[in-house]
Amino acid sequence: MDSLALTDIVADYGTQRVLGPLSITLAPGERVALVGKSGAGKSTLLGIMHRHWQRQGVALMPQELGLVPSLSVFHNVFMGRLARRSAWYNLASLVRPFRRDVATILPLLEQLGIADKCWTASGELSGGQRQRVAAARAIHQQGELLLADEPVSALDGPLSETVMAALTEAYPTAVLAMHDVELALRYTDRVIGIADGTIALDAPSHALGPQDLRVLY
Ligand SMILES: Nc1ncnc2c1ncn2[C@@H]1O[C@H](COP(=O)(O)OP(=O)(O)OP(=O)(O)O)[C@@H](O)[C@H]1O
Structure with missing residues (x-):
């Protein structure tokens, strides 16, 4: 899989700009946590990634599950x-x-x-x-890439670990929108923090602590 890139993307609902302009490049084998407070634009960004990259073998786990x-x-x-x-x-x-x-x-x-x-x-x-x-x-x-929107939001501690381990083992390349910052840091290589529809933080997970992410909330 080649690296995946989005350049200067925006999302509007009516006259309201909710995301962008922003650019993201995702390298093969990179697991990214998308963090940010409710309404920041994480689901919107995952939706755009899905539309742009779906021909490359993307599995989507939406917030509403779709069962x-x-x-x-x-x-x-x-x-x-x-x-x-x-x-x-x-x-x-x-x-x-x-x-x-x-x-x-x-x-x-x-x-x-x-x-x-x-x-x-x-x-x-x-x-x-x-x-x-x-x-x-x-x-x-x-597939080549997993896009998951809050995949463990309804699970308790041990079960959320089990599911995160299973998902990240199955998909070396993944973007996961998450609210649990400790879990996000443990299971991903890179954290992208979204605030008001733009990228407020983009750093390797190992360089961050939970307090670095709490400023986004
Ligand atoms: N269908 C829609 N119509 C109008 N506005 C919308 C719609 N969907 C989302 N929005 C707005 O877009 C912004 C970003 O929403 P989004 O769902 O991407 O946020 P989020 O970070 O995923 O939030 P959460 O963590 O609560 O899932 C919010 O301000 C939201 O009100």
């Missing part, structure tokens, strides 16, 4: 690879999943602590369980 409530956990995770299978294969899987897909997806659910919910409809899960299903779907998708 299908009536479908089982298995089928929601299976959807991560929907575009790579034939319509016939996908339809057959809906009725009766193939053994090889179960053998791929179950260990992933085990890793994220939700294997017991494999055949439960995702609409019947808690918020933290649904967030783990969305993480499993993003991991199952595979």
Whole structure:
């Protein structure tokens, strides 16, 4: 994968400028935490990255997760690879999943602590369980780049570590919008701080402490 670049991007809602102009270059193998207070523009920036880079194999884990409530956990995770299978294969899987897909997806659910919910409809899960299903779907998708919007916001300490470890292991190149600054510093190489729609901080994670990020809030 070549480095990914956005140059002088802006985002407006009506007459209101909410982001930019700003430029970002992302190197292969770089994990970036996007931090900043609520409304700073993190989701807007992730959306722009997704639009610009989606042809390069991007997995998106949106804040609202985008699960299908009536479908089982298995089928929601299976959807991560929907575009790579034939319509016939996908339809057959809906009725009766193939053994090889179960053998791929179950260990992933085990890793994220939700294997017991494999055949439960995702609409019947808690918020933290649904967030783990969305993480499993993003991991199952595979690709060059992960864009994740607050991927562990509904999880407690140990589970948020488990999910962050799984996501960053699956995707060496990633941009993760996060509110937990300690977690952001531990699992990323670079921190980009957004304030009022512009880049207020861009530094290697190892050079920062939590207090350096708290000024953004
Ligand atoms: N659909 C929309 N219509 C109008 N304004 C919007 C819309 N979506 C976002 N905004 C505005 O754009 C700005 C940036 O929003 P954005 O969702 O990108 O922030 P964020 O940093 O991701 O916030 P959070 O941490 O709460 O998710 C905010 O001021 C918000 O009110």
